[in-house]
Amino acid sequence: MMNSAVRVGRGIRWYLKQVTGEAKWDEYLGRARSEDFEPMSRRDFERHRSEHSEKNPRARCC
Amino acid sequence: MTPRSMVGWGAVALVGAVCWTVLALSRGENVSALWILFAALSSYAIAYRFYARFIAYRVLGVDNTRATPAERLQNGADFDVTDRRVLFGHHFAAIAGAGPLVGPVLAAQMGYLPSTIWIIVGVIFAGAVQDMVVLFFSMRRNGKSLGQMIREEIGTVGGVAALVAVFSIMIILLAVLALVVVNALAASPWGVFSIGLTIPIALFMGFYLRYLRPGRVMEVTGIGVALLVAAIVGGNWVGQMGLADVLTLSPNNLVFALVIYGFVASILPVWMLLAPRDYLSTFMKVGVIVLLAIGLIIARPMLQSQAVTSFALNGNGPVFSGKLFPFVFITVACGALSGFHALIASGTTPKMIGKESQVRMIGYGGMLMESFVAISALIAASVIDQGLYFSINSPAGATGGSPGAASEFVRTLGFSISPADLAAAAKSVHEITLISRTGGAPTLAFGISKVFTTAFGGGLAAFWYHFAIMFEALFILTAVDAGTRVGRFMLQDTIGNVWHRYADISWKPASWSASAVVVGAWGYMLYVGVNDPLGGINQLFPLFGISNQLLAAIALTLCVTLVLKHGKAKYVWVPGIALAWDLIITMTASWEKVFSSNPKIGFFSQRSAYSAALDKGKLLKPAKTMDQMQQIITNSTVDGVLMALFAVLTLIVVASAIPVWIKAAKLGGLPTTEAPYEPSHLVAPAEIFATALEKQAVRDYEDYNRKLAVAPGVPL
Numbered sequence: 001m002m003n004s005a006v007r008v009g010r011g012i013r014w015y016l017k018q019v020t021g022e023a024k025w026d027e028y029l030g031r032a033r034s035e036d037f038e039p040m041s042r043r044d045f046e047r048h049r050s051e052h053s054e055k056n057p058r059a060r061c062c
Numbered sequence: 063m064t065p066r067s068m069v070g071w072g073a074v075a076l077v078g079a080v081c082w083t084v085l086a087l088s089r090g091e092n093v094s095a096l097w098i099l100f101a102a103l104s105s106y107a108i109a110y111r112f113y114a115r116f117i118a119y120r121v122l123g124v125d126n127t128r129a130t131p132a133e134r135l136q137n138g139a140d141f142d143v144t145d146r147r148v149l150f151g152h153h154f155a156a157i158a159g160a161g162p163l164v165g166p167v168l169a170a171q172m173g174y175l176p177s178t179i180w181i182i183v184g185v186i187f188a189g190a191v192q193d194m195v196v197l198f199f200s201m202r203r204n205g206k207s208l209g210q211m212i213r214e215e216i217g218t219v220g221g222v223a224a225l226v227a228v229f230s231i232m233i234i235l236l237a238v239l240a241l242v243v244v245n246a247l248a249a250s251p252w253g254v255f256s257i258g259l260t261i262p263i264a265l266f267m268g269f270y271l272r273y274l275r276p277g278r279v280m281e282v283t284g285i286g287v288a289l290l291v292a293a294i295v296g297g298n299w300v301g302q303m304g305l306a307d308v309l310t311l312s313p314n315n316l317v318f319a320l321v322i323y324g325f326v327a328s329i330l331p332v333w334m335l336l337a338p339r340d341y342l343s344t345f346m347k348v349g350v351i352v353l354l355a356i357g358l359i360i361a362r363p364m365l366q367s368q369a370v371t372s373f374a375l376n377g378n379g380p381v382f383s384g385k386l387f388p389f390v391f392i393t394v395a396c397g398a399l400s401g402f403h404a405l406i407a408s409g410t411t412p413k414m415i416g417k418e419s420q421v422r423m424i425g426y427g428g429m430l431m432e433s434f435v436a437i438s439a440l441i442a443a444s445v446i447d448q449g450l451y452f453s454i455n456s457p458a459g460a461t462g463g464s465p466g467a468a469s470e471f472v473r474t475l476g477f478s479i480s481p482a483d484l485a486a487a488a489k490s491v492h493e494i495t496l497i498s499r500t501g502g503a504p505t506l507a508f509g510i511s512k513v514f515t516t517a518f519g520g521g522l523a524a525f526w527y528h529f530a531i532m533f534e535a536l537f538i539l540t541a542v543d544a545g546t547r548v549g550r551f552m553l554q555d556t557i558g559n560v561w562h563r564y565a566d567i568s569w570k571p572a573s574w575s576a577s578a579v580v581v582g583a584w585g586y587m588l589y590v591g592v593n594d595p596l597g598g599i600n601q602l603f604p605l606f607g608i609s610n611q612l613l614a615a616i617a618l619t620l621c622v623t624l625v626l627k628h629g630k631a632k633y634v635w636v637p638g639i640a641l642a643w644d645l646i647i648t649m650t651a652s653w654e655k656v657f658s659s660n661p662k663i664g665f666f667s668q669r670s671a672y673s674a675a676l677d678k679g680k681l682l683k684p685a686k687t688m689d690q691m692q693q694i695i696t697n698s699t700v701d702g703v704l705m706a707l708f709a710v711l712t713l714i715v716v717a718s719a720i721p722v723w724i725k726a727a728k729l730g731g732l733p734t735t736e737a738p739y740e741p742s743h744l745v746a747p748a749e750i751f752a753t754a755l756e757k758q759a760v761r762d763y764e765d766y767n768r769k770l771a772v773a774p775g776v777p778l
Contacts, residue, residue, distance in 0.1 A: 015147065015148065015151075016280055017280070018144075018145060018148040019148050019151045019152070020279035020280055020283070020341070021279060022277060022278070022279050022280060024138075025277050042276050042277050043276045045276075045277070046271070046272075046276040046277045047272075047276070050272075050331075050332060050333040050337065052139050053332050053333075053337065054331060054332050054333075055567060056140065056410075057332075057544060057547040057548050057551055058156060058409070058410055058544065059156065059402075059405055059406060059409060059544055059545065059548045060156060060159060060340070060537070060540050060541040060543075060544040060545065061156060061157045061158065061159045061161070061396075061400070061402045061403060061405075061406055061541065062159045062160060062161030062235050062239065062395075062396050062400065062402050062541065062610065
């Protein structure tokens with residue numbers, strides 16, 4: 001019972017992190033670790049990402 | 063199929079059949095709204111299980127051994143393999159908006175039954191098919207846009223016509239959406255207060271994410287939502303704060319404010335306003351939809367409207383003119399079939415799919431969900447008192463604006479509501495008046511407020527009303543921001559073909575002027591709609607509905623073309639029936655809007671009726687001055703010309719596709735621009751819930767890749 005509640009909670013947290021794009025940072029850090037390079041700061045990383053969305057507008061529908 | 067699943071699906075089919083039978087046979091008695099809800103859910107389940115599966119595996123031939131563009135071209139930005147459930151969320155947030163909420167509310171004037179049938183049947187055989195098929199073909203072409211695919215697969219003429227159609231239809235869309243907001247906020251200080259506060263809240267969130275704690279989206283969204291709720295609650299005291307007069311804005315002031323806002327928002331950096339607003343509006347969107355579904359099940363409201371009203375047969379309804387055929391179809395619009403989705407399905411989504419089979423869940427499933435939103439909106443509009451419904455939704459020229467006159471007008475329609483009840487209804491949600499608050503948002507908000515008050519208690523009718531208004535206004539404004547930006551990019555790109563420098567999106571003179579053109583265009587239509595003596599929604603919504611369905615016809619033409627070119631002529635009926643039906647309704651509707659001799663329907667006969675009267679120096683109702691007469695003449699000319707233009711553009715696309723169809727059918731297929739086959743090295747499940755076999759496959763795959771493990775553990 002407790003176990004499944006924890007699992008659902010974790011699932012929701014995972015989902016929200018993915019949907020909001022927060023997980024991108026974790027993935028980037030993971031990549032930096034496995035490919036062994038010095039990661040940039042989170043501020044620069046997020047700035048880089050928002051720069052990209054500046055040039056690629058996502059339509060919102062009716 | 064195993065015997066167990068046969069029994070299961072038999073049960074679902076039985077529930078569906080019972081619900082449909084009850085809906086079909088009940089007349090003039092109390093019918094629970096849940097019959098509609100469960101008729102929809104069981105029909106969706108069967109369609110998804112059988113028809114969508116058939117389309118995916120037989121018609122399209124999804125191939126899980128084939129690498130998707132996200133896998134082949136993965137760059138962490140545009141092309142990015144995304145978990146199917148996450149992508150479903152992104153895709154749904156992009157396609158769902160105010161359309162499926164507003165359309166069914168207006169269409170409810172014809173009774174609940176026609177819209178229920180079309181929302182469910184339409185989505186199964188047309189809307190969801192279009193979304194999924196376009197998504198698939200775009201995915202097979204590395205995420206090419208609709209316009210690009212039409213140019214390459216049908217021809218340049220069709221491509222140019224499609225581009226012009228997409229751009230101009232988008233302008234109408236933005237104008238009509240903005241009109242809905244203006245009508246919801248005019249003379250509503252509470253609404254203006256809480257919507258106005260979303261701007262500083264979004265700015266705060268933007269700066270928070272940029273400077274204080276970069277990347278903490280969940281945290282800042284939590285703060286934003288709390289502030290948002292505070293802004294809605296706070297609106298209750300605008301009177302006590304002495305702000306009521308300042309915030310009681312006239313429609314024209316709101317137009318002015320929206321145009322300025324739209325322009326500024328589209329040139330500001332995305333992180334400042336657009337992105338944080340998008341977080342808020344997506345959160346609100348999903349939250350309200352879930353809450354509404356729960357609320358409906360708890361409240362179990364009774365339908366107040368008739369199954370089919372006389373307006374459906376006579377075409378003389380006050381909300382919009384015209385008979386059931388074709389106008390119920392074009393008014394429901396987005397909830398059953400939406401051409402705009404083809405732009406999303408050929409935009410970011412196809413570049414993020416990990417496995418081909420997932421197009422079923424994302425394309426078809428996403429649209430079923432949107433249809434469910436439309437069904438909920440239809441129910442919310444059908445459970446309010448019908449006298450009130452028609453008082454809210456009839457144009458001011460008809461109701462006269464006062465409770466006494468409105469009550470009398472509604473009586474002539476065959477419904478009854480006393481002036482005192484009308485005033486009490488407005489008072490119950492702390493609005494100055496509800497009479498002629500057209501556009502659908504106030505009706506929906508009133509319905510939602512009624513459902514929530516019954517379901518959750520607490521006497522919070524006014525809070526829920528403004529909560530619902532906020533929810534609609536918020537994502538309409540997000541759509542306006544994003545739409546203006548997309549329109550600006552399209553314009554810069556097009557002009558950039560001739561004048562290269564103009565395409566540079568970081569060149570301020572180009573981006574500012576392109577933004578100004580786009581805002582100016584929808585701003586003009588908005589102004590026209592707000593000041594239309596005949597009632598803007600009444601005039602413009604059919605234009606919006608028809609243009610959206612025409613865009614769907616363009617997208618479905620592409621689907622038919624590609625099915626034929628891929629040598630699958632025997633399955634061409636799948637997009638074919640959707641296209642044929644869509645062409646029948648849109649062409650009939652455009653024909654009536656352009657050529658009907660009834661001035662209430664045909665734009666040009668409306669024009670000649672008013673100009674003949676003007677020549678004689680006479681006033682024709684509901685115009686009160688000669689200026690208004692002139693205004694009606696100008697508006698109906700503009701509307702009529704636009705209507706004819708959209709229809710002709712669509713016909714050009716279809717006509718240029720027909721030779722390709724014939725050739726492809728004769729030769730049993732034609733070469734296409736499909737990206738060549740490359741084997742996939744990815745393992746991912748197809749549906750929302752992974753099967754045991756899929757889970758095992760993913761585990762094996764992850765173990766195998768452990769040494770390269772970059773992705774954090776994905777719970778299945």
